[in-house]
Amino acid sequence: MPWKKGRFRIMSGALDQIDELTKEPKIAYFSMEIGVHNDIPTYSGGLGVLAGDTVRSAADLMLPMVAVTILCKKGYFTQEINDTGWQTELPFIWEPSKYMELLPHRATVQIDGREVSVQAWFYNVVSLTRGNIPVFFLDTDIPENQPEDREITAFLYGGDKAYRLKQEIVLGLGGVRMLHEMGFEIKKYHMNEGHASFLTLELMNRFKKPIEDVWDEKLVWDTRTVRSLCVFTTHTPVEAGHDKFPYDLVSQVMGEIIPFPVLKELAGRDNLNMTMLALNLSRYINGVAKKHGEVSQSMFPGYEIHAITNGVHSFTWTCQSFKKVFDEYLPGWANEPELFVRIGRVPDGRLWEAHMEAKRLLISLVKETTGVDLAPDILTIGFARRATAYKRADLLFRDISRLERIGEGKIQLVYAGKAHPHDEAGKKLIQNIFRYKELLKDKIKIVYLKNYNMETALKIVSGVDIWMNTPLRPLEASGTSGMKATHNGVMNFSVLDGWWIEGHIEGFTGWSIGPAPHELTPGADADARDSEDLYDKLGNTIIPIYYHDRHTWIRMMQNAIGKNAYYFNSHRMMRRYVTEAYIR
Numbered sequence: 001m002p003w004k005k006g007r008f009r010i011m012s013g014a015l016d017q018i019d020e021l022t023k024e025p026k027i028a029y030f031s032m033e034i035g036v037h038n039d040i041p042t043y044s045g046g047l048g049v050l051a052g053d054t055v056r057s058a059a060d061l062m063l064p065m066v067a068v069t070i071l072c073k074k075g076y077f078t079q080e081i082n083d084t085g086w087q088t089e090l091p092f093i094w095e096p097s098k099y100m101e102l103l104p105h106r107a108t109v110q111i112d113g114r115e116v117s118v119q120a121w122f123y124n125v126v127s128l129t130r131g132n133i134p135v136f137f138l139d140t141d142i143p144e145n146q147p148e149d150r151e152i153t154a155f156l157y158g159g160d161k162a163y164r165l166k167q168e169i170v171l172g173l174g175g176v177r178m179l180h181e182m183g184f185e186i187k188k189y190h191m192n193e194g195h196a197s198f199l200t201l202e203l204m205n206r207f208k209k210p211i212e213d214v215w216d217e218k219l220v221w222d223t224r225t226v227r228s229l230c231v232f233t234t235h236t237p238v239e240a241g242h243d244k245f246p247y248d249l250v251s252q253v254m255g256e257i258i259p260f261p262v263l264k265e266l267a268g269r270d271n272l273n274m275t276m277l278a279l280n281l282s283r284y285i286n287g288v289a290k291k292h293g294e295v296s297q298s299m300f301p302g303y304e305i306h307a308i309t310n311g312v313h314s315f316t317w318t319c320q321s322f323k324k325v326f327d328e329y330l331p332g333w334a335n336e337p338e339l340f341v342r343i344g345r346v347p348d349g350r351l352w353e354a355h356m357e358a359k360r361l362l363i364s365l366v367k368e369t370t371g372v373d374l375a376p377d378i379l380t381i382g383f384a385r386r387a388t389a390y391k392r393a394d395l396l397f398r399d400i401s402r403l404e405r406i407g408e409g410k411i412q413l414v415y416a417g418k419a420h421p422h423d424e425a426g427k428k429l430i431q432n433i434f435r436y437k438e439l440l441k442d443k444i445k446i447v448y449l450k451n452y453n454m455e456t457a458l459k460i461v462s463g464v465d466i467w468m469n470t471p472l473r474p475l476e477a478s479g480t481s482g483m484k485a486t487h488n489g490v491m492n493f494s495v496l497d498g499w500w501i502e503g504h505i506e507g508f509t510g511w512s513i514g515p516a517p518h519e520l521t522p523g524a525d526a527d528a529r530d531s532e533d534l535y536d537k538l539g540n541t542i543i544p545i546y547y548h549d550r551h552t553w554i555r556m557m558q559n560a561i562g563k564n565a566y567y568f569n570s571h572r573m574m575r576r577y578v579t580e581a582y583i584r
């Protein structure tokens with residue numbers, strides 16, 4: 001049987017590797033989505049890309065880590081946009097065996113009263129430093145499972161509440177059981193967002209004390225030990241981002257993993273709140289930027305919330321032409337982004353040439369995909385991120401005639417981003433951009449690139465001249481695309497929220513939009529105030545510098561790299577997680 005033989009050969013290689021990996025205790029990083037590779041559609045946006053950067057930096061730094069996620073065999077969707085700008089979603093079918101190895105281990109979870117088998121695919125993130133981090137993609141598409149159970153790990157954020165609950169059972173309970181089955185000893189569990197917090201319930205049962213050892217029944221639950229093992233990172237101040245499940249649904253789908261009175265004490269009285277569960281069972285809790293830490297602290301009084309500001313993986317998010325320059329002038333930069341402090345050694349001409357090369361690549365991508373010719377010498381503004389209301393992709397168009405006056409012949413715009421399939425308001429935003437694109441087509445060129453993913457993201461963040469972000473404060477927990485831009489000498493022009501509060505030095509690393517961050521959460525006039533400042537700075541500061549003061553512009557490009565990329569990278573972030581969360 002040649003098929004079997006081939007399969008066995010591959011698996012025995014993977015098994016040897018896993019054998020080797022289990023020799024040392026690990027930190028287990030759990031995330032609903034991990035963007036390990038552009039063509040593996042197991043990420044939807046910021047959270048998944050950050051998880052990928054976490055794993056990539058962990059590999060570079062040779063941290064003892066394993067990662068666990070969900071397979072999503074039908075992926076996050078392929079974006080179609082029709083002529084009227086309306087988004088529709090097509091499945092993104094991919095073949096896991098092209099990238100990963102199926103392992104023979106099995107874990108089981110109870111779902112709807114049935115035993116559901118879980119298998120795992122092994123993807124090895126290998127660094128140039130020879131470090132490597134195994135990522136296990138959990139999968140229920142196994143013949144012995146009922147047809148509907150085989151679909152549990154098919155879609156990322158698809159389906160209804162019950163579907164989501166089932167996925168989180170597979171991730172949390174299935175993930176811990178799978179690691180155990182493989183023989184891993186885990187010294188810390190890191191929950192990247194509340195989706196993973198069912199892992200705490202498995203630990204609760206594992207560290208339960210025998211009833212005869214304790215005088216009060218409640219004391220069988222060793223929450224202290226569970227807490228000492230868990231780290232929780234919360235990622236959003238948007239209420240809908242925190243999963244909540246009604247207890248009757250929980251009881252029907254998951255059953256009584258631990259007694260309901262105990263569960264309710266940990267996860268909330270009325271609904272099972274995944275964030276609450278993680279908060280109650282983690283010793284270290286953090287937000288993803290300093291401001292977000294404070295916002296989370298006020299959302300969750302009574303818990304001690306720290307902050308570790310996000311970063312991006314420098315090597316992944318630096319385009320080819322900048323890599324070449326950095327290699328020449330700052331050798332070793334990729335594994336030691338602190339070397340960006342010496343960016344002043346790069347001659348201005350080289351920096352500008354590298355930028356123009358990236359800009360030309362973006363212009364050819366735009367030509368190929370939309371047929372539109374952008375001009376290399378026009379100030380190009382980029383805006384690409386998930387299309388959702390609070391990010392206000394259309395803020396720039398609030399006063400069309402003013403925008404025309406300021407920008408005609410002087411700016412061109414590159415947009416991209418997917419709306420979540422159920423986010424009608426997000427889809428309308430895309431449609432609005434399409435409308436403005438038509439409306440302004442003789443005056444300001446606007447393009448909307450479909451299917452924003454890691455590959456197009458790199459081309460856009462490196463190929464524009466400035467990167468704009470206009471979230472409604474304080475809803476942008478961190479934001480990471482602006483950090484990617486800085487790695488390519490692209491300045492940010494953004495609302496003071498998330499990471500930009502920390503990275504912004506006016507007129508030096510970039511420009512702010514709207515009021516200072518300490519001003520209270522803006523009211524109904526936020527759009528008016530923010531757009532006023534946006535037009536003012538664009539017309540009176542940014543456009544004049546770009547066209548008339550190239551020297552200052554290049555100084556600012558240097559500062560973006562030397563002050564922003566220097567700090568907002570995932571190597572710095574992971575070192576913080578190690579010293580503040582993992583080894584304590």
Ligand SMILES: *Cc1c(COP(=O)(O)O)cnc(C)c1O
Nearest residue numbers: 045046385453454457479480481
């Ligand atoms: C970096 C990235 C994001 C996150 O960008 P934000 O600025 O945090 O919104 C989303 N999607 C893709 C494909 C990315 O590469």
